Structure formats: structure tokens, C-alpha cells
Amino acid sequence: MIKNIKLFxxxxxxxxxxxxxxxxxxxxxxxxxxxxxxxxxIAVGGDGAFLRMVKTNNFxxxxxxVGINAGTLGFMQEVKVDEISKFIEExxxxxxxxxxxxxxxxxxxxxxxxxxxxxxxxIVIRDENFRLLRAGISINKDEDLLENFVGDGILITTSSxxxxxxxxxxxxxxFPNFSTLQITPLGPINSKSYRxxxxxxxxxxxxxxxINPDNKNLMVxxxxxxxxxxxxxxxxxxxxxxKIKLLRFSHYNFPQKINEKLLSNEN
Numbered sequence: 001m002i003k004n005i006k007l008f009x010x011x012x013x014x015x016x017x018x019x020x021x022x023x024x025x026x027x028x029x030x031x032x033x034x035x036x037x038x039x040x041x042i043a044v045g046g047d048g049a050f051l052r053m054v055k056t057n058n059f060x061x062x063x064x065x066v067g068i069n070a071g072t073l074g075f076m077q078e079v080k081v082d083e084i085s086k087f088i089e090e091x092x093x094x095x096x097x098x099x100x101x102x103x104x105x106x107x108x109x110x111x112x113x114x115x116x117x118x119x120x121x122x123i124v125i126r127d128e129n130f131r132l133l134r135a136g137i138s139i140n141k142d143e144d145l146l147e148n149f150v151g152d153g154i155l156i157t158t159s160s161x162x163x164x165x166x167x168x169x170x171x172x173x174x175f176p177n178f179s180t181l182q183i184t185p186l187g188p189i190n191s192k193s194y195r196x197x198x199x200x201x202x203x204x205x206x207x208x209x210x211i212n213p214d215n216k217n218l219m220v221x222x223x224x225x226x227x228x229x230x231x232x233x234x235x236x237x238x239x240x241x242x243k244i245k246l247l248r249f250s251h252y253n254f255p256q257k258i259n260e261k262l263l264s265n266e267n
Contacts (some may be wrong), residue, residue: 069081
């Protein structure tokens with residue numbers, strides 16, 4: 001049963017106003033607003049607010065997560081402003097759906113040691129100075145080579161992140177509860193000298209992607225945050241054992257959401 005709720009409200013006027021309404025309605029329906037030991041975390045804002053919420057909570061699998069869209073596209077934000085009352089009624093009556101999705105876990109071996117981090121959407125690997133990136137991409141072990149990549153960069157996205165940058169670069173949309181990783185090339189080079197896959201490749205969970213770069217100084221972008229690493233030996237990333245629970249409306253329909261967010265002219 002959901003009783004204790006924490007609100008993560010974006011720092012802008014619209015989000016603040018929506019957050020105030022949400023708080024009032026939750027209190028009226030007998031929910032407790034708290035900062036710890038919460039059953040449900042609600043992000044009020046756009047997709048960035050949702051990402052910050054999950055990261056701030058260290059990708060914990062204990063609470064449910066949901067977003068109320070007070071931003072623009074809001075693909076991760078399940079609830080529209082005019083659906084707040086309906087949403088609260090569903091969680092009050094326990095009539096909601098849940099998607100369990102995998103979290104991307106990445107390790108960068110570099111000059112200063114090993115850096116580990118989680119991401120909800122994606123990582124992007126580029127040369128530190130945006131020169132041409134050359135890197136071997138293998139699956140599970142170095143000798144299982146997929147390709148020797150040459151191009152602007154490598155985007156590795158989760159299923160839930162497949163509708164973000166991945167889609168803009170020609171990657172495939174994947175249902176979020178599949179927990180896959182997708183390798184999407186950025187500006188791949190194909191010539192007499194280089195042969196690089198022009199399309200994305202989808203990898204199932206518990207399969208490790210290994211990047212062995214020729215370029216040693218890299219920029220690795222983790223859910224929009226840039227990190228510079230010197231003398232990189234390799235990067236490994238996978239959907240392993242870490243999961244989080246996304247709360248959905250009982251009538252949640254992913255194909256309808258794709259149509260609404262990406263194809264429909266309606267606001």
C-alpha cells in the first residue's frame with residue numbers, strides 16, 4: 001500500500017504551481033508528504049526532473065517512481081496536469097500498473113582508477129576534443145568482436161531511453177520493460193578504408209558491451225552529464241541486476257504514448 005510520498009519539484013514557476021496542487025490533493029486524500037522512508041517518489045517537471053529524482057535516490061528499487069508532466073515533451077512523465085485527480089484516485093485505490101525496468105551499469109577503467117555509475121537513459125562516448133573516435137566494440141569478451149567502430153561517437157541507450165537521443169540518431173524504439181541496451185552509431189564512417197555498421201544493434205540484458213578505444217582521452221556523457229577521463233583502457237556497460245519500479249496508470253499503453261508524444265499534432 002502506498003502511504004508515504006516524496007515530491008521532487010523542478011525549480012521553475014509552472015512546476016512549483018503544479019507541485020502545490022499535487023501536495024494539497026495528496027493531503028486531502030490522506031497521504032503523508034515526507035522526505036524519507038517513502039513508498040512513492042513523484043517528479044513534477046519534465047524528463048530532466050524524473051532523471052534527477054531517480055539519481056538523487058541512488059536508483060533505489062524500494063519505492064515506486066512516477067512523473068507529472070509540467071515540462072515540454074515529458075516522455076517519462078506519466079501524468080498530465082489535468083489527470084492529477086484521476087491519478088491520485090488510482091493510487092488511493094491501488095488500481096495502477098507497474099513496469100519494472102533495468103538500469104544501465106557502466107564501468108570506465110582509466111588512469112585514475114575505475115569509475116562506476118548507473119544511468120536510466122544512456123551513455124555517449126566521444127573523443128575528448130571531438131576528433132574521430134576509433135574503438136573496438138565487443139560483446140561479453142574482447143575476442144567476441146562486433147565491429148571496429150570509426151565515427152563521431154557511440155551512443156549506448158537503455159530501452160526506456162530509446163525514445164530520447166537514440167531516436168534522433170536513427171535508433172529503434174524499444175518497449176521499456178524489455179531491459180535491453182542499444183548500440184547506436186553517431187556519424188559512422190564507411191569508405192574504402194573503414195567499414196562501420198550504419199545501424200543500431202540491440203543487446204539483451206545480462207550481456208556486457210565492451211568498448212576498447214584507440215582514443216585514450218574520452219568524454220563520456222551519462223544521462224546528459226559530461227565526464228572527461230584520461231588514458232581510458234576500456235569501458236564496459238550492461239543491464240545487470242539493478243531494477244526500478246515505474247508506476248503507471250492502469251490503462252497505460254506504450255504504443256498510444258508513442259503516437260501522442262511523437263506523431264500527434266495535439267498538445
